[in-house]
Amino acid sequence: MKYLDEFGDPDLAERLLDEIRRTVTQPWALMEVCGGQTHTIIRNGIDQLLPDEVTLIHGPGCPVCVTPLETIDRAMAIAARDDVIFCSFGDMVRVPGSSKDLFRVKSEGGDVRIVYSPLDAVRIAQDNPDKQVVFFGIGFETTAPANAMTVQMADRLGIKNFSLLVSHVLVPPAMTAIMESPTRRVQGFLAAGHVCTVMGMSQYEPLVQRYNVPIVVTGFEPLDVLEGIRRTLLQLEQGRAELENAYPRAVAPEGNPTAQSVVADVFDVCDRPWRGIGLIPQSGWRLSDKYAQFDAEQRFDVTGIQTEESGECRSGEVLQGLIKPNECEAFGTTCTPRSPLGAPMVSSEGACAAYYQFRRLQTPAGASAS
């Protein structure tokens, strides 16, 4: 298909790789923030084709993975109610909560439905006026415009039996947390292209300035990722730290202003705990007071749930780039996509799922034998 085939062209990939090999003279560690890019990298073996000096650190950009355990437990409590139809993106239903997942709730009789778009959930609400329809509104800035406009539509159409369980997260505060971490290794970032399609580029300028770190807005096809890597490395080798756009066909510097204003109307910035990582200040969105009547947490009493995280899962370390998925003892043994211990093994953007799908049979390079 147009713009997909072209951006996977092996000859051009080889050309970009050659150029990268010519550029690099010393070790560098880059982070690709977005889980979609992690999948492109692992599926195409990009990390293995790069010169040995270049380390790619996989970032926390998997919204399913960082959705707090508490929120997942709340989702299950709501989904189990007789009067509720619970709608979610597919990735979310296999994510382990404290004792089970949404799929299990469904098999126990809960009406859990996988939808492609939040608009589908509104339609289900219109078709089922005697039920409460709840949509699990998760995601980064890319997904927020869809969820925000859905709430505005429900409001405009007077749909009273629709609500949102919100756990939105924001990318720039997570990048700040990574740069502030005492274990920080990251020297340059590939920023998530579609987040910038919505929010524009200016949000990243303060990060570039404060941490003197190159940030290159990068797309998702193999050539896009290679170009993001090439430009970041070129900056590092030349001692520059700048904000660059390597994905101009989809990212305008100002982003999508209409989407930004709808999101600002429907959501307010809040502190948000990230699963496996901990609380990151001002890193989430919740429904604004104006739309509080669409907040599922207010509509259903789901406080006082006791949560318990799996002791075995090292997703926090994976999400912070401290270990590679195959360095987790449970990887591919007690943790598989069929019976996952942690969210990164189920999400289509999870690093553990990427390694399981494409790299299961390789032993981790540099992992200790303990």
Next chain:
Amino acid sequence: MCLGVPGRVEQVWEADGTRMATVDFGGVRKEVCLAYVPDVTVGDYTIVHVGFALTKLDEASALETLELFRSVGLLEEEFGPVAGMEAAS
């Protein structure tokens, strides 16, 4: 989940006061909301995420990027390393 997928707009209509479209993703067709991309029309390529078009794919820029990839390294192959000859960003 943040993955937006490019597709071609095939048909545009109004529903409840909102511009909607049928978008073709290499054979798979989906109903998509165009509220965020008022200037997108039939024949355009757009990046769609969970049922919402987020931007019009800029064809000229896509071709330019591909052209850039084709030219990467050519100068150096001919003349050896040239300082500061990074292609336009």
